Amino acid sequence: MTSDFRLSRNLLKGQVGDEINVLMAACAWNLRKWLVIATIFLFWQNGWFWFVWNGFLRGD
16 A cells, blocks of 8 residues: 555655545545445446346357
């Protein structure tokens, strides 16, 4: 996680800056996870998941 979301580049000063940087990187990581889950859910909810899955199984 040190290189994800530029955690290694800290432009904030001191101990508080380090803590803020870690919190912002963790928030960005969690937001990315939630967006992926929401995208998968909406894709499945709209029925496109089954359309694509059945299309691949039939070889169309």
